[in-house]
Amino acid sequence: GENVEQHPSTLSVQEGDSAVIKCTYSDSASNYFPWYKQELGKRPQLIIDIRSNVGEKKDQRIAVTLNKTAKHFSLHITETQPEDSAVYFCAATRSAGNKLTFGGGTRVLVKP
Amino acid sequence: SAVISQKPSRDICQRGTSLTIQCQVDSQVTMMFWYRQQPGQSLTLIATANQGSEATYESGFVIDKFPISRPNLTFSTLTVSNMSPEDSSIYLCSHPGTGGGETQYFGPGTRLLVL
Numbered sequence: 001g002e003n004v005e006q007h008p009s010t011l012s013v014q015e016g017d018s019a020v021i022k023c024t025y026s027d028s029a030s031n032y033f034p035w036y037k038q039e040l041g042k043r044p045q046l047i048i049d050i051r052s053n054v055g056e057k058k059d060q061r062i063a064v065t066l067n068k069t070a071k072h073f074s075l076h077i078t079e080t081q082p083e084d085s086a087v088y089f090c091a092a093t094r095s096a097g098n099k100l101t102f103g104g105g106t107r108v109l110v111k112p
Numbered sequence: 113s114a115v116i117s118q119k120p121s122r123d124i125c126q127r128g129t130s131l132t133i134q135c136q137v138d139s140q141v142t143m144m145f146w147y148r149q150q151p152g153q154s155l156t157l158i159a160t161a162n163q164g165s166e167a168t169y170e171s172g173f174v175i176d177k178f179p180i181s182r183p184n185l186t187f188s189t190l191t192v193s194n195m196s197p198e199d200s201s202i203y204l205c206s207h208p209g210t211g212g213g214e215t216q217y218f219g220p221g222t223r224l225l226v227l
Contacts, residue, residue: 001171042220043218043219043221044155044204046215046216046217049215089155096215097143097208097209097215098208099145099157099160100155100157102154102155102156103154104153105153105154
């Protein structure tokens with residue numbers, strides 16, 4: 001089955017700096033990669049996703065890149081703000097709408 | 113995406129008892145999933161709840177411990193049976209949306225503490 005590794009497990013950045021979270025996956029048939037943000041006591045919320053036919057996707061301060069050959073994908077947050085503090089999870093699946101395999105999560109702390 | 117709710121939001125239970133968690137979606141969805149999130153950990157899929165057939169369980173999860181029902185396209189239940197403190201977790205249901213080809217949307221979760 002699919003295995004997703006996520007690094008780092010914790011990340012502390014100064015407000016305004018960039019944050020980068022990296023994930024690798026094992027199943028070459030995986031073709032959909034969402035990223036979720038989970039604030040304390042809340043449900044995971046989708047923040048961005050990418051499909052295997054695309055190499056990069058941006059949404060304001062958030063971007064995701066995908067390298068299918070190397071089987072890794074990354075989340076980039078620019079100009080970080082205190083409200084970006086949360087746990088971020090990457091995930092992978094063979095098709096959107098199907099079961100997800102999650103990475104271990106990254107706890108991001110943005111210091112004012 | 114369809115609105116998804118869960119009941120109860122939290123519970124404290126004694127070991128050896130069982131708890132049934134309900135998940136309600138306000139639109140018909142083909143697939144529903146149940147995940148477990150242990151304290152400080154990531155999400156792990158327990159099973160896929162299939163309407164009209166038995167649930168499909170992931171490795172490490174069995175029907176006797178986590179029986180699932182899916183009586184229609186808007187509702188599912190997960191029972192945590194014969195609970196032990198190791199079952200203390202957040203249990204979340206999810207669905208892939210009503211438009212097809214979408215990512216998964218999560219319910220608010222049920223926070224379970226077993227004493």
